[in-house]
Amino acid sequence: MAIQRRMPRRAVMFAGLATTAATALVLSGCGSSDSGGGSDSGGDVTIEFAQWWEPELPDGEFRALIDKFEEKNPEITVDLVSGPYASTKEQLFAGAASGTMPDVVGLDGAWVNDFASQGVITDLTALMAENDYDDSELASQIKVDDKTYMIPVVNFVYPMFTNDDLLAEAGVDAPPTTREEFADAAEKITALGGDTSGWVLPLSLEAPNGVQNDVMSWVWASGGSMLKDGQPDLTNDDVTSATEFIGDLWDSGVIASGSFTMKEQDKVEEFTNGRVGMMIDSLAHINLIRETNPDLNFSISALPAEEGYEGERGIPYASWGIGVAENSENKDAAFKLVSFLMSEETNSELSTMANAFPGNTNSVPAFVEDDDLFAKAFEIYQAGYPANEFTGLPVAEELMRQLGEQLQSALDGQQSIPDALEKAQASWESEF
Amino acid sequence: MITPDTEAIVTGAPLSRRRRQLRKAGESYGFLAPTLLLLFVLMIVPIVMVIGYSFQDRAVMGASSGFVGLANYVEVLSDPGFWKATGNTLYFTGVSVAAHLVIGLTFAMLLNSTLIGVVPRAIFRALYVLPWLFTAAVIAVLWRMLLAPNGIVNFLLTTDVEWLASPQLALGTVTFVNIWAGYPFFMVSLLAGLQGIPGELNEAATVDGANGPQRFWNVTIPQLRPIIVSLLLLDFIWTSQQFALIWMTTGGGPIDVTEVLSTFTYKLAFAQYDFAVAATSAVLVLLMSMVLAVLYVRHQKARD
Numbered sequence: 001m002a003i004q005r006r007m008p009r010r011a012v013m014f015a016g017l018a019t020t021a022a023t024a025l026v027l028s029g030c031g032s033s034d035s036g037g038g039s040d041s042g043g044d045v046t047i048e049f050a051q052w053w054e055p056e057l058p059d060g061e062f063r064a065l066i067d068k069f070e071e072k073n074p075e076i077t078v079d080l081v082s083g084p085y086a087s088t089k090e091q092l093f094a095g096a097a098s099g100t101m102p103d104v105v106g107l108d109g110a111w112v113n114d115f116a117s118q119g120v121i122t123d124l125t126a127l128m129a130e131n132d133y134d135d136s137e138l139a140s141q142i143k144v145d146d147k148t149y150m151i152p153v154v155n156f157v158y159p160m161f162t163n164d165d166l167l168a169e170a171g172v173d174a175p176p177t178t179r180e181e182f183a184d185a186a187e188k189i190t191a192l193g194g195d196t197s198g199w200v201l202p203l204s205l206e207a208p209n210g211v212q213n214d215v216m217s218w219v220w221a222s223g224g225s226m227l228k229d230g231q232p233d234l235t236n237d238d239v240t241s242a243t244e245f246i247g248d249l250w251d252s253g254v255i256a257s258g259s260f261t262m263k264e265q266d267k268v269e270e271f272t273n274g275r276v277g278m279m280i281d282s283l284a285h286i287n288l289i290r291e292t293n294p295d296l297n298f299s300i301s302a303l304p305a306e307e308g309y310e311g312e313r314g315i316p317y318a319s320w321g322i323g324v325a326e327n328s329e330n331k332d333a334a335f336k337l338v339s340f341l342m343s344e345e346t347n348s349e350l351s352t353m354a355n356a357f358p359g360n361t362n363s364v365p366a367f368v369e370d371d372d373l374f375a376k377a378f379e380i381y382q383a384g385y386p387a388n389e390f391t392g393l394p395v396a397e398e399l400m401r402q403l404g405e406q407l408q409s410a411l412d413g414q415q416s417i418p419d420a421l422e423k424a425q426a427s428w429e430s431e432f
Numbered sequence: 433m434i435t436p437d438t439e440a441i442v443t444g445a446p447l448s449r450r451r452r453q454l455r456k457a458g459e460s461y462g463f464l465a466p467t468l469l470l471l472f473v474l475m476i477v478p479i480v481m482v483i484g485y486s487f488q489d490r491a492v493m494g495a496s497s498g499f500v501g502l503a504n505y506v507e508v509l510s511d512p513g514f515w516k517a518t519g520n521t522l523y524f525t526g527v528s529v530a531a532h533l534v535i536g537l538t539f540a541m542l543l544n545s546t547l548i549g550v551v552p553r554a555i556f557r558a559l560y561v562l563p564w565l566f567t568a569a570v571i572a573v574l575w576r577m578l579l580a581p582n583g584i585v586n587f588l589l590t591t592d593v594e595w596l597a598s599p600q601l602a603l604g605t606v607t608f609v610n611i612w613a614g615y616p617f618f619m620v621s622l623l624a625g626l627q628g629i630p631g632e633l634n635e636a637a638t639v640d641g642a643n644g645p646q647r648f649w650n651v652t653i654p655q656l657r658p659i660i661v662s663l664l665l666l667d668f669i670w671t672s673q674q675f676a677l678i679w680m681t682t683g684g685g686p687i688d689v690t691e692v693l694s695t696f697t698y699k700l701a702f703a704q705y706d707f708a709v710a711a712t713s714a715v716l717v718l719l720m721s722m723v724l725a726v727l728y729v730r731h732q733k734a735r736d
Contacts, residue, residue: 090702097492097707114705195582206683257581260597260686266580275582398703408687412599431704 045330046077049337050091051106053320053354054082061353069340076333096120101325103334107150109142109319109391116144117394121323124148127335137360138342142321142392152319153341154356156282158213159300159315159380161289166196166277175278175301179218179245182278182304186254189277198254200276201246202262203408208400209264212390213316214280215407218242220314220387221303227389232428234403234421241306243407243417250411260408272296282318283377284355300373302380314387315380320354357381395431402427479718485711492707504712514713516688517696524607524678524692525671531611532667533660536618541652543619544626564616572680575609599686606678606690610671618663625659626652658731665728669721693717 054062066078081102083091088106092115095101101120115121125148128135135141135148142150162175170188186198202210216226216239224238233239249255256276258266264281271279272292280303289296302313322341324334340346348363357378358365367374390396403424410420461468485491489500508514539560543553566574578585579595586592595605629652637647653660675694678684684695697717701710 093702093705204683205685206679208683257592257594258597260594260599261576261602261682262597395704398699401699401703405685405687408599408685412687414687 044075044077045333046079047104047328047330047333047337048079048081048102049104049106050081050083050088050095050102051320052083052085052088053106054080055084057353062350065346065349068346069337072340073333073336076330076336078337095325099327101327103325103328103330104337105323105325107142107321107323109150109152109321109388110393110396112142112150112321112323112392113144113394113396115323116147116149120326121149122326122328122331124151124324124335124338127324127331131332131335131339133335133339137344137362139359139361140386142319144392150319150321150323151338151342152321152359153347154351154354154359155317155319155386156284156354156356157315157317157377157381157386158217158280158282159377160303161271161279161281161298161300163271163274163277163296163298165297166192166274170277175299176304177301178304178307180307183245183249183252183254186249186278187252190254195275197256197270197276198278199249200256200262200267200270200279201250201259202264202267203259203404204261204263204266205401205404205408206261207263208397208404209318210262210267211400211404211407212388213264213282213318214267215243215246215403216389217280217303217314217316217387218245220316220389222306222309223311223314225389231432232425234425234428235418240418240421243421246407247411247417259411271298280316283357283374286373287355300377300380302384313384315384317357317386317388319359319391320356393432399428399431402431482711482718483715485708486715488708490708491711497708500708504709505716507709508712508716513688513691513696514693514716517691517693520603520690521672521692521694523603524610524674524690525668527607528610528614528671529664529667532615532618533664535611535615536663537622537656539615539619540622540626543623560619561616563613564620566613568613568674568676569680571609571613572677575612576681579605596682597686599689602682602686602690606681609681610674610677613677614667614671617667621659621663622656625656629655661731662728665724665731669724669728672721672724673717 049066062082063080066080070076070078081091082088085108089108089111092101092105092111096115096118099120105121107115107121112121124141125146127133128148138151139155140152141148142152160175164175166189167173167175167185170185170192172185172188176182176185182199189196189198201214203214204210219226219238219242222238222242224236224242225233226236226239227233228236256262256270267279268281268285268288270276271281272289274293274296283300286300289298303315305313322338324331324338328334341350342360344360344362347358347360348365351358351363351365352367355367355374356365365374368378369375390400393399406415406420406424406427409415410417415423486504487499487501488497489503490497539556542548543557543560548556563571576596577583580586581592581594581597585595593601596602633651633655634647637651642650673694674692675698678690678692678695679698682690684691684699693713694717697710697713700706700713704710
């Protein structure tokens, strides 16, 4: 009997202990804001590096590069936090809100303004000065209010891809170099019949980067701009003429159907399957296209410009950028990692494994010498200038989505293109 | 059996009635404590925080945020996008739930029928329940491929319709996909209900001269009514929160024709980083869902 009475008390104790343990667990989870993990003993530090790069590179190669860094800096251990792009983005925004950002962060140019204005990524201009870092080798720096917050580590450019067999079948001798030639080639390819279309234009609102890569790229290719003094300028002649050109292509039925829900991967699939003659796409997809359809005969060229345009052509690009968290307790160690990745040798190695162009002007990726297509891309890259005006803008992805919505409405015939640009301009202004 | 004498031996002192009651209550709460703590941390705290954010400006992302009263509510409720999303949500949810019921009931009756043999019935059962096995992501990818302009649906119909990309068709198409994904829940639940209807009821109705439709309306439906009401309320709550399927098929587009409250709120939070307004929209959705939840709980209580 006595035992019977003791049992519940033990159970109560157990429940109490479980509660305490659960509380401790929850509190430790909530309180783990010290991502630096710095240790006082012996000066060794562990820094976290969150990025989406490792999963996109061949297995083990990025870790091997980081191992080299650790060999050179035995007092620093790098904890790689790797995930797909979208989850890295969500993780960083959550970390920004809770003050638990990893020490070093992989950044997309589209996030920089939001993070910088929130004060969660550190001013690299100051960090570079503190560490006597010579920034003359850096190809570019992403600034907000004249302070660098992101350094592009490698750049992926977006030239025009052409299916040369389809072009030849349509009687087009060479990839188009002007908008008129492009429209003509697109019409001839579409006229081949079947499922074939001249061009592919992804305008999905889920991932609206088609607005940047496939629409605004026409503006940049002819030296135009969507900004004036850092403010939206969507109604200028350059943007209007490029957008109306796309509207004309739409009206003449040369754009592959399904645009309004098409994403970048759908675009690549259409091209790889030989259903579209031309697309604007990242060099990062060259190997994918070759692996998926080894028989596809394709080449790359600079984006067509307006008739008579002789200046340098802007070529859209996307970067794997890097930054340091403001809440990091080991900023010096973090910056050592940044400067290691930006060094001539490491940057050459990283850009080679990523099939991308280096962020260090002295680095030369090995593929440029080994592969004709990449050599051509490097030529285009050097002849023009990397252009991506969305980089560094506030809520950049939302700006793309707002313009995308207005464009969809215009292409659907619900409003004119100038009206669409005016409405997008108004909604952009409210975001700046 | 525990007696007061035994109590005295164990504790060394007799306990007053009041202390015994207190100890009993303490034990109950001791057992409940882990669950209550988790409920508090995982449910109450987030909900209270979200409600709190909805009365602030620059919540979460701002270095300092201040109380703004009902300003966020005024902003959301005066946004035409919110009302467009509300309308789309009502259409998407209403049509989905009605179709789920009709299709689920039809298939459940088919599977409950003795007119078809055991083997075909097993095959139909496996086929009909199939959509339930897929996650929203798989369903979205599957139907995106099937409904692509050069996908298999257009091939079979010899058409070139842009099912998901056409502003005129997109809302109907995602609703159709959601109907396809959701009817098995109704079918399985109603089948269980149908199998629980005593055969004597139908026999008695037949003896009274009732034909098939009369037996359906006067025996089957009244017997299934409690299950049907529960299913309708639950499905209404779930479907009005559907996010993954719409986000992964249309992203709320083309233009804004498939924008529902969940995608509208998501964009506010993760595209515009306006967590205060997003929290406001979420609280409004919570209030709408609570109306249905209250109806559901009242219905369940009435059944008990």
